[in-house]
Amino acid sequence: MELDAAREPTLLSRREVNHQAAQFSPDGEWIVHVSSERGSTDVYLKRVDGTEESTYVAPGTAPLWSPNGGQIFFSSGDRLKRVEVSLEGTRRVGEPSVVFDNPGYELRRGPNAQYDVTPDGETFLVLAEPIESDTPRIQVVVNWRDELERLLRSGTE
Numbered sequence: 001m002e003l004d005a006a007r008e009p010t011l012l013s014r015r016e017v018n019h020q021a022a023q024f025s026p027d028g029e030w031i032v033h034v035s036s037e038r039g040s041t042d043v044y045l046k047r048v049d050g051t052e053e054s055t056y057v058a059p060g061t062a063p064l065w066s067p068n069g070g071q072i073f074f075s076s077g078d079r080l081k082r083v084e085v086s087l088e089g090t091r092r093v094g095e096p097s098v099v100f101d102n103p104g105y106e107l108r109r110g111p112n113a114q115y116d117v118t119p120d121g122e123t124f125l126v127l128a129e130p131i132e133s134d135t136p137r138i139q140v141v142v143n144w145r146d147e148l149e150r151l152l153r154s155g156t157e
Contacts, residue, residue: 021062024048026069030087034061043074045085045093057083058096062107062114066121073099073117075107078131080115080124099124106131 022033031046035054043057057063060074060081071082079101084094105128107114114127 023063023065025065025087026067030069032057032063032065032072034063043072045072045087045091055091055093057085057093060096064115064117066117067119068121071121073115075115078102078104078106080107080126102126102128104131105129 019033019035022031024031029048031048033044033046034041035044036042037044037054038056040059041061043060043063044054045057046052046054057072058074058076058081060076062075064073065071066073066082069085069087071084073080073082074096075081076096080099081096082099083096086092107126107128116125117123
């Protein structure tokens with residue numbers, strides 16, 4: 001749409017649910033976004049012109065298109081996942097797969113993705129934060145007397 005054109009906005013949803021983190025596809029024809037329309041936080045696809053209902057992708061947050069538009073990346077707790085998409089002709093959404101696990105950390109929360117991917121889709125820049133836990137941590141030290149003697153001999157307290 002030209003910035004100086006007199007056009008009416010297109011309403012993409014009449015549902016009273018939370019929609020967020022929308023991203024245009026590289027070709028500008030699709031939007032990937034997060035919605036609570038099923039009662040949970042899920043990733044959806046929608047045509048920019050609003051002519052079709054949203055297509056469910058997977059449970060997750062912070063969606064991001066691959067540079068070539070053939071994949072959608074998204075956060076799922078301490079994992080970054082991807083799903084293959086085909087938008088030409090019959091729309092197809094593959095099964096999600098794990099790109100990488102990040103145990104003990106989750107992608108930083110925010111209105112948009114807190115990560116990015118290189119043009120080849122193979123390298124990621126990720127802003128992550130530790131997952132807080134209410135579970136007490138117990139650390140067991142085996143042979144603690146030997147360890148204490150070693151530390152005292154080396155002058156470390």
